Amino acid sequence: MKKLDYINRQLKIYQEKSFPLYQIDESLFFDKLFKKLEELPPPKSGTYESKTYMSIEHTIILMKRFLDQYACSLLPYFLTLLEEKRIIWEAKKNLNQAGFHQDRPFIRITPHYTLYDFIRLVHEFFHLTNQQFKKGETRDVLSEFLSIYFEKQAFHFLEQLNYDLEELSYFRRRRYTDTRYSIDDYHFEKTIFKVFLKEKEITIKNSPYKISVIYQYLYSHTFSPFKKMVYILGDVFSEYVDEKKINPMEVLKLNEEINNKTFFQALEELGICIDFSVIEEIFQIYLKNYRQIHHFVH
Numbered sequence: 467m468k469k470l471d472y473i474n475r476q477l478k479i480y481q482e483k484s485f486p487l488y489q490i491d492e493s494l495f496f497d498k499l500f501k502k503l504e505e506l507p508p509p510k511s512g513t514y515e516s517k518t519y520m521s522i523e524h525t526i527i528l529m530k531r532f533l534d535q536y537a538c539s540l541l542p543y544f545l546t547l548l549e550e551k552r553i554i555w556e557a558k559k560n561l562n563q564a565g566f567h568q569d570r571p572f573i574r575i576t577p578h579y580t581l582y583d584f585i586r587l588v589h590e591f592f593h594l595t596n597q598q599f600k601k602g603e604t605r606d607v608l609s610e611f612l613s614i615y616f617e618k619q620a621f622h623f624l625e626q627l628n629y630d631l632e633e634l635s636y637f638r639r640r641r642y643t644d645t646r647y648s649i650d651d652y653h654f655e656k657t658i659f660k661v662f663l664k665e666k667e668i669t670i671k672n673s674p675y676k677i678s679v680i681y682q683y684l685y686s687h688t689f690s691p692f693k694k695m696v697y698i699l700g701d702v703f704s705e706y707v708d709e710k711k712i713n714p715m716e717v718l719k720l721n722e723e724i725n726n727k728t729f730f731q732a733l734e735e736l737g738i739c740i741d742f743s744v745i746e747e748i749f750q751i752y753l754k755n756y757r758q759i760h761h762f763v764h
């Protein structure tokens with residue numbers, strides 16, 4: 467029954483037409499954008515040994531300096547979290563999360579003692595800040611965008627501090643690799659999902675075996691196609707906004723005001739125009755950075 471509950475929950479999300487993910491899924495613009503993104507070359511898989519040892523104390527110093535420079539209004543909140551020991555470095559599980567436990571915020575990170583600890587701290591911290599305010603449907607879609615956008619700013623910050631470019635590229639490459647694989651998975655899972663919807667309508671009585679196979683498939687994939695879509699959009703749009711040199715303060719402002727806006731209004735404020743003519747530009751910007759990052763892979 468657990469499986470059935472899961473699937474029904476997914477279906478409910480899908481079918482609530484007011485939900486922006488549904489609107490995105492049905493939109494021709496996003497359909498064309500996702501198809502275009504399939505043209506990205508497959509990521510190279512080189513290995514790299516991190517050279518820089520980062521203690522937790524050093525990671526926290528970097529974080530304070532980063533917030534001071536990029537989002538100083540959020541620095542007091544970070545200091546409170548620190549003081550109340552709500553940033554938990556947990557060596558046992560490989561787990562990074564931000565959330566609330568009994569209404570009290572927390573961030574949990576498994577330290578690797580590399581620069582990537584700082585990047586993950588930035589990502590999770592921004593999830594926490596945008597979950598602080600009342601949750602809304604636009605926030606559900608753009609929460610990943612906000613975290614990934616500030617994660618990219620964190621890389622710019624490290625470049626300014628003259629950290630090794632090859633090392634930074636190695637860590638940056640993870641996001642591009644995830645996105646590239648997600649694009650393929652998204653289409654595959656979406657097709658399965660559509661088949662499922664159809665099958666559910668017409669063959670639930672005639673072919674229980676087939677249905678159970680589809681249930682099994684969807685249940686074993688903790689990331690539904692919609693969840694993948696949120697990451698892909700978060701990465702591609704944050705790359706675009708970054709390239710357009712939009713002031714991080716503007717993005718921070720959106721973080722605070724997002725509940726009063728629809729998803730499409732929020733995109734408009736970020737200078738993202740939902741027009742077919744922009745698809746090629748979005749793609750070219752992403753491709754350029756994707757190639758640049760892969761330049762270091764041997």
Ligand SMILES: [Zn+2]
Nearest residue numbers: 589593610613
């Ligand atoms: Zn995230």
